[in-house]
Amino acid sequence: MAPDTNVPALEVHDLTVAFDRKPVLWNIDLVIPQGKIVGIIGPNGAGKSTLIKAVMGILPLSSGYTKLFDLPLNDVRGRISYVPQRESVDWDFPASVMDVVLMGRYSKLGLFKRPRKADRDAALDCLRKVGMEAFANRQISQLSGGQQQRTFLARALAQQADVYFMDEPFAGVDAATEKTIITLLRTMAQSGKTVIVVHHDLQSVTNYFDWVIMLNTRLIASGPTQETFTQDNLQETYGGKLTLLADVGDLIRRESFPQREKKL
Amino acid sequence: MNSLAEFFSFADPNIRYVVVGSVLLTASSAIVGTFTFLNKRSLIGDAIAHAVLPGICLGFIVAGTKNPLVLIIGAFITGWLSLIAVDFITRKTRIKEDTAIGLILSVFFGIGILMLTVIQKSGNASQSGLDHFLFGKAAALVGSDLYAFLIVAVILLVVVYILFKEFALMAFDKAYAKSIGYPVRTLELILTSLIVLAVVIGIQAVGVVLMAAILITPAAAARFWTDRIVVMVLLASAFGAFSGLAGAYISFVAPAMPTGPWIVIVISTIAFVSFFLAPKRGVLYRLVRQNNIRQTINNENVLKVMYQLGEENKNFFIPRHLDEIIRRRKYEKRALQSILRRLLHQGYVEQTGNLWSLTEEGKKKAQRVVKIHRLWELYLTTYMKIAPDHVHEDAETIEHLLTPELEAELEKQLGYAKLDPHQTKIPYQHE
Structure with a gap:
């Protein structure tokens, strides 16, 4: 399959997501072209992780739709990879680094089938790309934060996807790991992959990302970093919350109101 | 049966x-x-x-x-x-x-x-x-x-x-x-x-x-x-x-x-x-491990005291009485004796009558501990801007912990500095 490079990697249309009825993302519209390294930035509770979880189908949508390569998620799952937040799993689980990276092959393997020798080769190859091949047999509870993140990254690479969603891959990692990761992301983007990253550190935004999505429960801006990452937009993203919007959200939850009226 | x-x-x-x-x-x-x-x-x-x-x-x-x-x-x-x-x-x-x-x-x-x-x-x-x-x-x-x-x-x-x-x-x-x-x-x-x-x-x-x-x-x-x-x-x-x-x-x-x-x-x-x-997760294993760590710390501390006394006298191999060591660092006499016997067994000290002295290996080991201690103090004052009078306690622990790789990295980052924050000489092995 020769993918059309003009089709957007991601299209989000009128997306609203709610937790416990309270909307945490309001009516998001955006389009991301292929081959970009994209940063999602915004304050705590802005809905950054929620956005990618909603796109990955991990959270239910209250309204709107998302498309990847102009197709619904279920038709292109094999081309999409998701890297959860490092802290979202218990690293004391009885597994080795290799076991975790092999999970990246599960989507290709399908249900019931066991990883084959070729899958191990592929996994080892991915570990090499993140500089972790020496750790293949290490128990995961013995890894440092940076090594855990690299392991997760290797698992994502093993999926051989075209779009990667990463939730805070730079959070709490050492300088060497940060450098390894960004180098890796650049190589991936050069070969046409799209990488969408939830990011916290504003200092590195212009250096790391071609494209930014600025978020604070609503979409402030989405576009090439040069034009979008401006003082005004930053002010709007991090400056005062829209108190009225937050109050209305609370009201919806308190009154147990439906997010959208049922269609009659 | x-x-x-x-x-x-x-x-x-x-x-x-x-x-x-x-x-x-x-x-x-x-x-x-x-x-x-x-x-x-x-x-x-x-x-x-x-x-x-x-x-x-x-x-x-x-x-x-x-x-x-x-x-x-x-x-x-x-x-x-x-x-x-x-x-x-x-x-x-x-x-x-x-x-x-x-x-x-x-x-x-x-x-x-x-x-x-x-x-x-x-x-x-x-x-x-x-x-x-x-x-x-x-x-x-x-x-x-x-x-x-x-x-x-x-x-x-x-x-x-x-x-x-x-x-x-x-x-x-x-x-x-x-x-x-x-x-x-x-x-x-x-x-x-x-x-x-x-x-x-x-x-x-x-x-x-x-x-x-x-x-x-x-x-x-x-x-x-x-x-x-x-x-x-x-x-x-x-x-x-x-x-x-x-x-x-x-x-x-x-x-x-x-x-x-x-x-x-x-x-x-x-x-x-x-x-x-x-093994590893069991209580007994952890107790044994903790005991080993405690022994290492005690051993190295006694060696360190003997090294520091040696620094003062410009001679590291003078045989010393227990009281000399205790004057510098408080120990129960019996506890100190058992630590010294352990060090004797390991070949780091020698005993003549009731006097104890460092061996060449003991001096080397002590010197490394002292060096790491002083380097770490310097690291804390230089890189973390901590006041010189607040760094000693931290270095007391780190000196027993550092791996050779981290030790080398520390030396490199500090450019093989000669003096610690208290203006004491940092002893390197080749000197």
């Missing part, structure tokens, strides 16, 4: 039934229980175990006899109902899962006991033995029970074998499993059904109250011994099987002893032993 030979010849069909039944049950419950344990939902098994009682009573009321199939179906239904109720409460209210489990467990069990009492008072002759479900009747297993056990055990094993990779992934990272399109809800449903099935069969042997123990304890014990999930599952089932066998044997040797509780006592003992003796 006569009873042992008689028992293990399995000539008596009753012994066969009890042994095979107990082993099948404990081994297969342990396998399913491992996944409950890894999903951190250990209490769920307990809730189901208690919730099947009303189902069994209901089955009896409907059938009028103790038809095992009807009872099992009844048990399966209320067991499932309790799970749905827990799930519903956790999702739709502010009540957390542990509270919901406690709530459901007691409500279902209460209703069960109520129904049991009503049945017992009803005068129906065939009701006798229904209370076996409360405490189990492993010693009274018969051939037909065994078939049911065997079928359930085979189902559990086959399903876990087929879906091993899926269950393991879901226990480790459910969001990821969802992201690659796994049918997470269905898989959860299957796993839960397996647990209900294991419980429904298990309570006939060990009873409602002890069921949670044979589900979870083998997994908890196995976790101490391994970091590999496959090994953990196998080990858990081996522990389970052994406790089943041992429980059957004990109740055979001492006929007044009930099998079920003995199974639980044996598996708990295994867990207890694992807790203390397992």
